[in-house]
Amino acid sequence: MTAPIVLFVFARPEHTRRTIEALKNNFLADQSDLIIYSDAARNEDERRRVESVRDIISKVSGFRSVSIIERDINNGLSKNICEGVADACNLYGRAIVIEDDIVTSPYFLAYMNKALDRYVNDKEIWHISGWNYPVDTDGLGDAFFWRLMNCWGWATWADRWKYYSKDPDRLISTWNKCHIKRFNLDGFADFWGQIKGNQSGKIDTWAIFWYATIFEHNGLCLNPSKTLVQNIGVDLSGENCGDAAHFTSESILEEVPGFPPDMEESVLAVQRVKQFYKNFNGSLARKIIRRIKRIIKY
16 A cells, blocks of 8 residues: 655645646556645635635546545644644554645655655654755765654654654753754754744744654654755745755656665764755855845945
8 A cells, every 4th residue: 555645735826736746747646645735824815825726736636536625724834734644644554745845756656655665663763754955975875864854755654653742842841952962963953943933932833843753762764865856945935944945956866766774874964964054054154244244334
C-alpha cells in the first residue's frame, strides 16, 4: 500500500495548480490516495482566492482517490497541518505531507514510499525529508541521516507523529544551554528563536515543534543529498515562508536516491549546512549594515 498524500491549500490558485500538476506527474500518483485540506478565508479578498483554489481542487484527477476537506472557518496553517497529519496517520499509519507551494520531482512519491517501507521498524528514524539545503553534495552519498527536520515535502509514521507536542512554555522552562546549542546546529542557526516567537505570540508555526519533538527523542531524519522538491512560495505569498530565496535549490533530482549505509548522523552533512548558515548569516548581516548606513545617510 502506498502512503496517502496529504496536501494543504489555502488562497494561492497558481501555486496550487502547479503543485497538483507536479504531483500528478509522479510515478505512483495513480496508486496513491490524495487528501486535500482547504482552509477557509479570513476576509473578503481571501475569499475570492480561496474559491478559486477550491474550484481547482474540485476537478483534480489522476490519483487512486481524491478526498477534499473544506474548512468552514479559518484554522490557520499550523492547526490545519497538525490536525490533518494526525487524521491521515490515524487512518493509514503513515503520511506524505506537502503544502500548496511545493513542486515535486516525478520520483518524489517513489522515494517517500520506499523510505517509509524501508525504515518503518527502525524507530530511531522519525522523518523523511524531500528537500535539502543548496550545499555541496560531494561525499554525502545519495542520502544521509541527521538531526534536522526539513518540512518542504516530507513523510512520517503514526507511531512517531503521536508524540508531536507544541508546548513552547515547557521547552523554554526545561531545556538547558547545551540542549539549545545543539538544537541550533551547534550555534550556527537560530531555530530556538522560533520557539520563543511562538511563546510570545509573534508567530504561530508547527514545524519547529516537530523538529523539537524529534530532537527530544534523539531521533534521526533521512535527507536526500540533492533535493526532490522546489519551493515556489518564496515569493512572499506564503503564511510563514518569507523571502527564503537563499534556501532554494537550482534543480530537482530526477531519480530515486539510495539510502545511507550507516544509521548515524552524517558529520559531513552537518558541516556543510553549518557553512551554509555561516555564509547566509554573514550575507544577512552585511545587508542590515548597508541598510543602517543608508538610513543614517538620509
